[in-house]
Amino acid sequence: MSEKAVRVRFAPSPTGPLHMGGVRTALYNYLFAKKNNGTFVLRIEDTDQTRFVKGAQEYILDALAWCGITPDEGPGIGGEHGPYIQSERKDMYPAYAEELIKKGWAYYAFDTSEDLENMREQAKKMKMPNWQYNSITRSSMKNSLTLPEDEVNSRIKNSEPYVIRFKMPRNQDVRFEDIVRGWVVVNTNNLDDKVLYKSDGMPTYHLANIVDDHTMAISHVIRGEEWLPSAPLHVLLYEAFGWEAPKFAHLPLLLRPDGNGKLSKRDGDRLGFPVFPTNWTTAEGELYSGYREKGYFPAAFINMLAFLGWNPGTTQELFSLEELVAAFTLERVSKSGAKFDAEKTKWYQQQYLRATPNEKLAEQLSQIIDGEYDRNYLAVVCNLMKERATFITDIPLDGDYFFNEPTEYDEKTVHKKWKEETTEIMQNWCNRLTALDPFTSEIIEVSFKQYLEEINKGIGAVLPAFRLLLTGKAMGPSMFEISALIGKEESIKRMEQGIKKIAKLKIQS
RNA sequence: GCUGCAGUAGCUUAAAGGUAGAGUCGGAGUUUUUCAAACUCUUGGGUGUGGGUUCGAUUCCCAUCUGCAGUACCA
Numbered sequence: 001m002s003e004k005a006v007r008v009r010f011a012p013s014p015t016g017p018l019h020m021g022g023v024r025t026a027l028y029n030y031l032f033a034k035k036n037n038g039t040f041v042l043r044i045e046d047t048d049q050t051r052f053v054k055g056a057q058e059y060i061l062d063a064l065a066w067c068g069i070t071p072d073e074g075p076g077i078g079g080e081h082g083p084y085i086q087s088e089r090k091d092m093y094p095a096y097a098e099e100l101i102k103k104g105w106a107y108y109a110f111d112t113s114e115d116l117e118n119m120r121e122q123a124k125k126m127k128m129p130n131w132q133y134n135s136i137t138r139s140s141m142k143n144s145l146t147l148p149e150d151e152v153n154s155r156i157k158n159s160e161p162y163v164i165r166f167k168m169p170r171n172q173d174v175r176f177e178d179i180v181r182g183w184v185v186v187n188t189n190n191l192d193d194k195v196l197y198k199s200d201g202m203p204t205y206h207l208a209n210i211v212d213d214h215t216m217a218i219s220h221v222i223r224g225e226e227w228l229p230s231a232p233l234h235v236l237l238y239e240a241f242g243w244e245a246p247k248f249a250h251l252p253l254l255l256r257p258d259g260n261g262k263l264s265k266r267d268g269d270r271l272g273f274p275v276f277p278t279n280w281t282t283a284e285g286e287l288y289s290g291y292r293e294k295g296y297f298p299a300a301f302i303n304m305l306a307f308l309g310w311n312p313g314t315t316q317e318l319f320s321l322e323e324l325v326a327a328f329t330l331e332r333v334s335k336s337g338a339k340f341d342a343e344k345t346k347w348y349q350q351q352y353l354r355a356t357p358n359e360k361l362a363e364q365l366s367q368i369i370d371g372e373y374d375r376n377y378l379a380v381v382c383n384l385m386k387e388r389a390t391f392i393t394d395i396p397l398d399g400d401y402f403f404n405e406p407t408e409y410d411e412k413t414v415h416k417k418w419k420e421e422t423t424e425i426m427q428n429w430c431n432r433l434t435a436l437d438p439f440t441s442e443i444i445e446v447s448f449k450q451y452l453e454e455i456n457k458g459i460g461a462v463l464p465a466f467r468l469l470l471t472g473k474a475m476g477p478s479m480f481e482i483s484a485l486i487g488k489e490e491s492i493k494r495m496e497q498g499i500k501k502i503a504k505l506k507i508q509s
Numbered sequence: 510g511c512u513g514c515a516g517u518a519g520c521u522u523a524a525a526g527g528u529a530g531a532g533u534c535g536g537a538g539u540u541u542u543u544c545a546a547a548c549u550c551u552u553g554g555g556u557g558u559g560g561g562u563u564c565g566a567u568u569c570c571c572a573u574c575u576g577c578a579g580u581a582c583c584a
Contacts, residue, residue, distance in 0.1 A: 475544030
């Protein structure tokens with residue numbers, strides 16, 4: 001076995017934002033490259049000029065950067081195998097197409113789109129639903145195999161539009177070993193004479209991808225399962241050129257969470273989760289939401305994505321990008337489609353939030369809240385809140401009482417936990433707080449328990465009222481911590497105000 | 510239709526012929542502190558179906574069903 005340098009590529013087409021399935025393909029390419037000390041190449045496949053979408057290429061670069069899977073070579077990055085945008089490589093393809101014609105592996109075809117459409121329609125009427133341009137039908141079409149040579153030449157000379165088609169051999173088994181799927185065998189009778197070079201002067205994907213992969217010295221082609229059916233054509237193309245084919249690995253599809261089918265861009269916002277790494281607004285102004293803007297950490301997103309179609313074979317589920325690199329192998333990629341699970345994605349995000357140091361969370365929190373707060377104060381808030389939050393944005397939402405005094409009180413708790421005697425109990429408790437010094441959570445807690453003993457009450461009967469006064473809510477982290485953090489003065493102020501307000505509420509009801 | 514690929518708990522999946530295991534979700538309990546938190550425990554599958562090979566099959570073979578993908582001068 002020749003030990004070629006590992007070079008892989010991710011080759012999206014700029015027809016829109018990068019779907020999370022595409023991100024996963026990029027991720028696996030990246031992981032495989034890094035694992036094997038190889039090179040990860042980004043190539044933009046824009047041979048279809050009609051489907052070009054403005055901003056898509058920038059989106060792809062930006063999204064990959066957010067995910068932390070940065071290419072070693074690519075547009076805007078450079079490298080020795082450029083250019084990395086196929087439209088900029090346009091001039092190099094015709095020679096390759098003509099080489100195939102010379103070698104008898106391809107031919108010129110002059111049939112127009114209308115001709116082909118008619119053919120297909122007629123065939124359908126004759127109950128042959130799947131007409132193909134192939135070794136049988138090509139003999140009755142207008143091409144360089146059926147037309148006299150001088151007519152072919154004159155048509156080309158007169159710049160009549162033509163395409164170049166692959167001359168698919170008849171009844172031949174094409175075999176190749178896919179790293180994920182094992183041996184795949186397809187008979188050429190089931191394959192058609194694919195267009196390699198279009199009449200607009202651009203190659204199709206099939207030609208461009210073989211030429212580019214070869215000239216870019218790509219060692220492994222890792223791509224989605226939707227390419228599996230055309231892989232035999234690609235294998236034959238390598239054979240036709242006399243090039244060594246790269247190794248193939250076709251990744252399982254990403255399935256939508258409900259029902260069956262491929263995860264599509266519309267599933268996300270319909271079912272309440274993003275399908276794209278970052279926000280994307282169409283030219284028509286339609287917004288597709290992204291993981292970044294929803295508050296997911298890139299590491300959590302990547303970790304989740306890595307497990308959609310791969311597993312390490314152990315029970316470990318939390319992996320940093322570096323750990324993924326170390327653990328990843330294509331052999332452990334599964335064959336069956338992976339159903340995307342939005343709940344599990346949230347779970348990953350939660351795990352990453354918890355694992356993030358409080359100081360770092362405080363820094364991010366300071367950017368999303370109004371007003372200036374002491375960084376240490378925010379760090380303590382994060383420490384208290386992160387156990388019960390999924391996103392950073394949950395912290396100021398569920399813990400707004402760290403920043404503002406409560407304006408309303410949880411109705412159910414007022415109703416259930418605020419008895420007639422509670423007003424007095426809270427008033428006395430407030431007086432006790434006034435006397436505490438220093439005002440730490442430990443001292444508050446000890447004092448609270450003493451007080452309970454004195455009045456002969458259980459914690460469940462008194463604590464909810466205390467929480468209500470300081471936070472307005474029915475639940476949250478330790479009351480002693482909260483009280484200590486917002487401070488004696490603020491605690492007492494909130495209690496005095498709250499007792500009055502709740503008394504008023506009680507009268508009204 | 511044709512070709513290809515795949516089918517293990519609701520979901521993600523492990524077990525490369527040898528007692529079908531995890532995580533998530535769901536449920537329950539504990540914490541004389543409330544709580545959607547924490548901790549503990551836990552329901553749930555006989556591997557799409559039917560045959561076959563084998564002492565033994567989720568793993569191999571055949572058939573069948575279902576799903577998905579491809580079937581464009583799209584990638």
